[in-house]
Amino acid sequence: DAGITQSPRHKVTETGTPVTLRCHQTENHRYMYWYRQDPGHGLRLIHYSYGVKDTDKGEVSDGYSVSRSKTEDFLLTLESATSSQTSVYFCAITSSPGDRSSYNEQFFGPGTRLTVL
């Protein structure tokens, strides 16, 4: 695998509590992504980062915030978790999106299963 870890791997929390998920990479890749995966919806992009302190929203960003203070870490925060945020969260990295001369495949972490009661 591409040196991506996610923590925690499993979490159960209650509605209204804040939750932070961490993605850590050892590859020094510039681009990092957070997805959520739900049955019938596939993978949906929440937020992504194209460098330290540079982030942008994906298609399902409401209720989520992100931070990237170091190249290797990309944090996803649910400020006040809701039951609709129960999901499996995947972090991904890529080395060179936008460069047509090289592959820009994404490498995924193992995922975090979050349950909000």
Next chain:
Amino acid sequence: GQQVMQIPQYQHVQEGEDFTTYCNSSTTLSNIQWYKQRPGGHPVFLIQLVKSGEVKKQKRLTFQFGEAKKNSSLHITATQTTDVGTYFCAGPIGSNYKLTFGKGTLLTVNP
């Protein structure tokens, strides 16, 4: 909004039968990628297609990119139980810095 649509959503086959999943984009793509996710696992990159009409093979898997670069297919010949999983297509829509994924096709194989 711009989308990547994938059919079928589910496919159950007997071992040895062929399998095909289809992907359609609402817009022309610079490239299309395919991923496989085993049950309980994470998506793993399979291949990227870039050229119009491109065909690539990986053993029993054949990938095609349409002439208009808006559709693609993945065909598996003589499925095996190891092929079980969800197959996703994905393409950069609106930006080369992020991928839009199809909802995936879940393949189950009866031994």
